Amino acid sequence: MNQKASSIGNIATEILSKDCSGEVTRVFGRSTYIRAKHDFVLLLWGGLRSPVTVNIEGDSNSQSRTRVGERCSLSREKIGLGDLQIDLRRAEVFRSALLRTREITLPKGTALAKGVAMLRSLYEVSPAGPTLPSDPALRTFVGETLVPFANGNSRTIFSPVHYLPLIGRGGGFTPAGDDFVGGVVTVFNYVARCRRTRQVMIPSKLIHGRTVPESAMILSHSARGNVDEGTERLILASTGGGVRFYDELLAVARRGHTSGIDMSLGVMLCEAALAQTEGESGALQKCLDTFWNP
């Protein structure tokens, strides 16, 4: 079976350029994770583009016989997985727009609180239930890290240990806590890169063993601005000075059981904390009241 890729992420390109072999670690309906060279490549039939993704045209029936543990050959021209051959030669390279810098304008506190209200409402109808909102680790993180930062104390926000209790917490393939931290760190660092200020660094070795390797990889890449195009659209819309980012928020919030909501919540709360440091008085508290004290 031969198929063609329409897009390949910049990180996937780097990995595949090393002409190596890989091993299948996860197989879902339309996606397959392949471990290679201490990193991962995600084969995705259709779907959003991302830095680690190879987006394949056509249906995903061809991967139905793929099994976890199966070996595959990887090169810049072709991926061979059992009898499936994926031609990469005409695939365009996707690179996240968050790697580029620009002027940042954060939303008003009321706009962010509205976004948080939407997310809270969507938690209520998620099949998995609202795992993250009721997790004490989230309250601790918010109380000890985001609130002090919003109030002008930036000591804890740069300290990786404050993020670790959330890593691996909650259900889902990518645990809810990972998704939330991913949202916080991605937007924080994007704003920091644009303004040439200090970024948050969570060393991979600290995350290792606390969560599934694929989630750790996503977290690590997103902290550096390598995000999928849905996350990219949300962050660009909500830091671009426009007043409309709810469509992007709702699009991301649809992902997984609560994965997209968890990540979006991280983005909203972090932006509220950042906005408060810039004089948007009470922005974070407004969001937290909306989220926890309706």
Next chain:
Amino acid sequence: MTVSKGMVEEANQEAVERMMDSEPVWVDLAPASNKMGLRGKTLLHAGPPLSWKYASGPMKGAIIGAAIYEGWAESEKQAVRLAQEGEIKLDCDHHHNAAGPMAGVISPSMPVYELEDRKFANKTYSNMNEGIGKVLRYGAFSKEVLDRLHWMSDIVAPVLQATAKGMIKAGAGLALKPMIAQALTMGDDCHNRYVATTSLFAKQTAPFLVRTGFDPKTLAEVSRFIDGNNFTMLNMGMAAGKAMTLAGHNVKYSTIVTVMSRNGTDAGIWVSSLGNRWFATKAPVPKGLWFPGFTEADANPDLGDSSITETAGFGGFAMAAAPAIVSWVGGSVQGALEVTERMYEITQAQHKHFQIPFLDFRGTPVGIDLRKVLKTGITPMINTGIAHRKAGIGQVGAGTVSFPLQVFKDAFEAYVDKFGV
């Protein structure tokens, strides 16, 4: 104060319980001027608010036809001028507790079915069904179309009105909920397939129809008309759907959708707790099967209030009950089953009264929850007829259409603005 989860859940359950508890009964059939108070050159239409300028071909055709039917104009040209100059006032069916299929045009002298909700005391309305093909609701307005409408008004309506009165007098008013419930177990979806429902209607009304006092020739004509049109009961089914959803409307904090409708240009919804505010966007074009000689290129964007059936928990939501419908709207039996299964993901409850035998008599999905639509990205699936995009031609096919996500986003944002922050 913002709304807590418990408050929303309670409100949604209340809205859906009210929808399911509604008991619409057919009580009358008389001119809209009499029953709905339509006055002057006012025409009601399907879907969200619309002006002549932005009306689609089939909607314009139906407006032209209705203007000639009413005697306001003698020709297409005159009717167009009246509409362009604003002499004909347009308003939504839903603003008058009515629901009309396709263009859904109701004019003052057109007979309308009146349904009374015996539980919640609401009255709802719909016009009479003309059949398929070249008909007013699909934008056709030729002489044969208008002659048929006059014949329906002059001959069919008086007989059916007398039938309804006879049933009421005998204490046996035609109850729509049990009829729909039964028809769903007989292979109808009660939106695009009304074969069983129409048969049940003929069966239940027959003892009263024959005692209306009209001459046998007239009764035979009327019976033939009912028998010859499998969509006879579509309009009354829609009025029943309107009664059910109206019962669930205006429940504070509820995120349940209480109207979904299209006018051939826009598609729009109402949400229970947001009153009669429309959230609308461009109407999609249906996919389906085409009558001989027509293709997708001929299709107008979707129109009609008939998606009130899905809003009330039948129609496309009950496709699993109606495997034969795929020969009319396209797709496969398995696909029809999957549509119903998907709709459970975006609804509040399983219907207490409407059941699907093939799913072990599981209740149909009922009560579209705005939040679930947005969380899943699954949008309501509608069974629909397809009109030609040009005025005057009529129906060119039947199919399915997915309601646009944007209206749910807009409504959700308005909901959060009202209650959430």
